[in-house]
């Protein structure tokens with residue numbers, strides 16, 4: 001199929017499936033601004049196959065040792081085999097990804113504690129969630145003030161990180177059968193930080209040499225992320241900033257304004273972006289903006305910070321990970337404020353071609369060429385105001401802008417509590433109707449599309465093609481992260497997208513008034529999907545463990561190590577997960593077979609990888625069908641292939 005490409009984008013860089021982005025990329029390249037497109041072209045197609053496939057070890061200075069599986073003498077100088085090496089590399093990705101979420105979680109708890117003590121400008125917005133979470137942490141709530149309960153919850157949540165033994169409180173939320181599996185395998189996380197430390201130790205030269213044993217610790221480390229740090233982040237953020245409810249908002253470059261000061265928040269922790277949202281309409285700020293000839297200040301998001309403020313405030317998203325440089329190349333951004341993770345080092349270089357200031361805010365993440373203004377939740381509002389004032393002062397320097405008119409409406413805000421209410425109705429919030437619709441076959445199953453977009457695939461095309469094919473086959477889609485932004489750009493996050501569904505899912509979506517693709521938030525909010533899966537189990541009729549429910553996940557455009565950590569905690573929780581375009585163990589067949597096949601016996605879920613989005617969708621639908629068969633609720637139906645005609649219909 002011929003797709004339109006920008007002039008400078010030959011076959012090497014697949015580019016992005018977004019007309020608006022391509023316009024701006026062309027504008028940028030004519031101006032001589034380099035973005036990921038030129039960098040991908042510069043690197044070419046050749047990638048080191050040892051590195052890409054996981055069989056290069058550089059864990060000691062006798063190496064690097066590159067290995068070819070099946071060639072007996074092709075092992076490490078220390079004797080390490082390709083399978084062990086691939087396992088060690090894979091596990092280090094889990095540790096790094098988990099560490100990212102863990103540090104995010106820790107920061108959230110620190111902000112939460114400060115808020116509870118009245119030392120930060122946040123409040124306790126969701127008291128109900130505070131009380132239910134306190135219960136899980138065995139905190140006495142009767143006759144106590146909200147403040148006292150919140151402080152104790154903050155302290156107990158913080159203790160989860162440094163705990164050496166005794167297990168994590170949120171683990172008890174998992175289905176009982178799942179907890180028993182973890183216990184039997186010896187992979188119940190003992191404390192959050194401990195599992196990362198042990199993972200790094202075990203992958204150190206000369207420690208754990210058994211790939212199966214390594215992956216067990218990989219699971220334990222990943223579970224400490226999913227059912228530990230990520231869940232703590234989501235729940236405490238909800239308590240502080242409000243649990244999301246359905247909200248209408250806009251997505252894509254067109255959300256930037258020609259006549260306002262544009263401040264873009266990019267990164268992951270919502271603490272600063274919440275503060276920015278609080279002050280953006282402050283009379284003092286508005287007056288300052290008007291004094292330089294702007295109508296006001298327009299806040300927009302990129303990446304998961306964008307998802308956090310979209311979910312809770314309806315603040316628009318200007319772009320996903322792959323669009324971060326494109327957002328700058330509109331020439332319309334006065335300041336891009338970044339904190340941690342998924343921030344391209346190229347941002348200050350791109351910004352230099354415009355009047356834009358890049359502002360780093362976390363002591364853990366500085367970039368040469370950026371301005372550093374350290375954020376501290378104690379003086380959050382002051383920092384937020386200072387940042388916005390700096391942005392305002394740049395507005396008069398703005399040159400020609402190129403803001404494409406393209407923006408798409410989305411409905412976001414589907415926390416698992418919302419799904420409960422929407423599907424169960426106002427009087428009887430429950431997952432019963434969802435389970436019933438799965439059992440009667442109106443809904444075939446649930447498919448999660450999560451994770452990054454990437455410069456190595458036709459960005460956005462893969463996500464949305466998988467999504468379209470799933471909903472056409474009556475699979476309800478849950479989405480988070482940059483995958484959600486991609487689906488949003490293409491109009492899949494609106495109730496109107498129900499017209500693209502199979503008849504069963506369409507009926508359900510139209511009756512309830514929900515989109516067939518539900519935006520559940522940022523990447524730490526994948527913990528919401530764990531809880532949604534658990535609620536489906538608890539509701540009954542679809543088995544007694546996550547490994548039995550007809551649900552499956554994918555990250556078809558993944559790029560970050562966090563995606564590997566997330567995938568592993570889903571697999572270890574009993575959900576099968578498929579990745580697209582590349583997989584980091586493929587040069588060891590032994591290791592890859594272990595992950596793609598053997599894990600199924602251990603966890604009831606396993607990994608997979610396919611290149612083509614149609615193959616990814618097929619894999620997911622087959623996995624769902626297999627589970628339906630095992631449950632005895634399967635009726636055979638022709639798989640609907642998503643074609644061009646259906647595509648044009650949207």
Ligand code: NFS
Nearest residue numbers: 304342451452481482523
């Ligand atoms: Ni998730 Fe979100 Fe996006 Fe990927 Fe990066 S922003 S935490 S890692 S690229 S989805």
Ligand code: SF4
Nearest residue numbers: 057060063065076078
């Ligand atoms: Fe080579 Fe072994 Fe050192 Fe790895 S740990 S670099 S395989 S000698």
